[in-house]
Amino acid sequence: MNMKRISMAVCLFVAACGGEDGGPAAEPTAYADMSFEERVVFMNDVVLPEMKEVFVAFDPKFEAMSCATCHGNGATDGTYTMPSPQIPVLPGTEEAFLEYVKDPEAARWSQFMLDKVSPRMAELLQVAVFDHETNPNGFSCHNCHTLEGVPGGTP
Numbered sequence: 001m002n003m004k005r006i007s008m009a010v011c012l013f014v015a016a017c018g019g020e021d022g023g024p025a026a027e028p029t030a031y032a033d034m035s036f037e038e039r040v041v042f043m044n045d046v047v048l049p050e051m052k053e054v055f056v057a058f059d060p061k062f063e064a065m066s067c068a069t070c071h072g073n074g075a076t077d078g079t080y081t082m083p084s085p086q087i088p089v090l091p092g093t094e095e096a097f098l099e100y101v102k103d104p105e106a107a108r109w110s111q112f113m114l115d116k117v118s119p120r121m122a123e124l125l126q127v128a129v130f131d132h133e134t135n136p137n138g139f140s141c142h143n144c145h146t147l148e149g150v151p152g153g154t155p
Helices: 003-016 036-058 060-064 067-071 073-077 094-100 104-125
Strands: none
Touching: 036 060, 036 067, 036 104, 067 073
16 A cells, blocks of 8 residues: 555645635545546546556556556546446356356456455545445445346446
């Protein structure tokens, strides 16, 4: 984690949002409460650099990571819609997923996503991480990946 970079971005964001009278700036806006334009700035200035660092540590090929890496065609058309059908489609059931991770490469990627990507993205977006028992609506695989056999989940 690069907390210094996040702190700097938050400070810049707060400073930029200061009152017109030069008074103290408002608290930073939560991602869920940001306008589309604010989200684009936040993604470019905070999320992309942070997640690029996470992905490059896992695999140096992500040095060229861009908005399109995750958002696919949504980065081109300006919608940034997620989940993105341009990134790998994941199994849509627990049984199929357990079969999927029998492949060592799928297991390696799944562990990376579980240990590094999901918690970091949840933290950046200021949302809770998925937990089957305590937080079934938390940030999880299907926030980014489409799921086989799930309505709206197959490209």
